[in-house]
Amino acid sequence: MKRTAFIAIVGRPNVGKSTLLNAILGEKVAIVSKKPQTTRNRITGIHTVGEDQYVFLDTPGMHRPRTKLGNFMVNETGTTLGEADAAILVVEARESVGDIEAQMIEQLKAKGIPAILVINKIDAVSPANIARTIAAYAESYDFDAVVPAAAKNGKGVETVLAECERYLTESIWFFPDDIVTDQTERQLAAEIIREKLLRILEDEIPHGTAVTIEEFKEEKQMVRIRAEIFCERPSHKGIIIGKHGATLKQIGSYAREDMEKFFGVKVFLDLWVKVKENWRDSNFNLNDFGYRRED
Ligand SMILES: Nc1nc2c(ncn2[C@@H]2O[C@H](COP(=O)(O)OP(=O)(O)OP(=O)(O)O)[C@@H](O)[C@H]2O)c(=O)[nH]1
Ligand SMILES: [Mg+2]
Structure with a gap:
């Protein structure tokens, strides 16, 4: 039963x-x-x-x-x-x-x-x-x-x-017995990047960030991922990138490490930072970033 x-x-x-x-x-x-x-x-x-x-x-x-x-x-x-x-x-x-x-x-x-x-x-x-x-x-x-x-x-x-x-x-089961989450690989990848933003960035900056996966391509024994990090101000963009790109590089390397563990393959991660002012109060942007209910 x-x-x-x-x-x-x-x-x-x-x-x-x-x-x-x-x-x-x-x-x-x-x-x-x-x-x-x-x-x-x-x-x-x-x-x-x-x-x-x-x-x-x-x-x-x-x-x-x-x-x-x-x-x-x-x-x-x-x-x-x-x-x-x-x-x-x-x-x-x-x-x-x-x-x-x-x-x-x-x-x-x-x-x-x-x-x-x-x-x-x-x-x-x-x-x-x-x-x-x-x-x-x-x-x-x-x-x-x-x-x-x-x-x-x-x-x-x-x-x-x-x-x-x-x-x-x-009751019947609603999920196969061999899965632990219903999140897609893209969602998991975006969340891993967001976790690193929360870890590395100070104050309000990470709360004003969102991550989208623009490309998730499986190749021979590797995955190529291109992600965009959105933040709320040009000054935040500068902080996320850091001096000579050092901060972004750090975020990318922590995220890649976790992704490789989770997906079990080599990951090539390409990160871009963009500004979208006040996205947290824009229905349009919230939709774009997946903060909506589909059902
Ligand atoms: N000391 C201690 N810290 C813990 C324990 N469990 C979780 N934490 C820490 O508490 C912090 C918050 O943990 P999360 O699991 O992100 O908390 P959450 O309730 O999901 O938070 P939100 O998603 O923001 O609502 C992290 O730094 C955890 O490492 C615990 O048993 N002991
Ligand atoms: Mg939580």
Whole structure:
């Protein structure tokens, strides 16, 4: 008997949702960074064991949007919750329920979605702190389970998965059993480049960047990828390229390394930087960059 569950991973930005997804899958399908608002659209991660298929839906961190891109991100999270059988609410041990978390719990209640609470980054706090966080959340919602975890080190990840078993119901599978994500190779390549922009660039600059793949050509034992990085100002373009092209070269070499690992072939990566002012508030550009819902 085949079983399936669609489980949304939600929470405020930067709590470790994408890290948790990657840890569950044992493979990196979602980019991760120290900066908040890394994930911009829903990332599907598929974990199939025996007759059971778990479909995890990683979402953009819930925040108060200031741009149309922000609106899109927050909508992605809302839509995903609406389509899920259950949710994993990821929080940090802050000893009280934050305002964003309280809002998310209201959404869970309104939609009648059962949930597991994951208190992540326990490697960085004291046990007393964790205990007080658990107590605070226990009053806010009837969670099916509360799991302290350190997704970055894999701690608690097995328990999270085991607790998700309760959400499986008899159903056809929606994905083949040998895939871990439904993202295309182009999407994965663009995301890898965006991760490096977030890692290398300071302040607001990476948040104002988008990446498109103009060419993805498989040749004999290699892939040729031409990507365009869009930023919001000419001054940002200068910073991204760097002195004598040094910064762009660094971004390219980190990205190429990851792509070669993921695609398992040699990658020739050609990066171009372009300016598109205020693209984060342009419906036309957001569409162009793939920040739209097709279904
Ligand atoms: N100390 C510690 N850091 C962690 C842990 N899990 C994740 N992180 C770090 O937290 C930061 C954010 O991780 P992400 O997985 O990108 O967080 P996210 O919730 O997906 O963030 P958004 O996509 O912006 O909503 C990264 O620097 C991670 O390495 C953990 O268990 N312990
Ligand atoms: Mg994320």
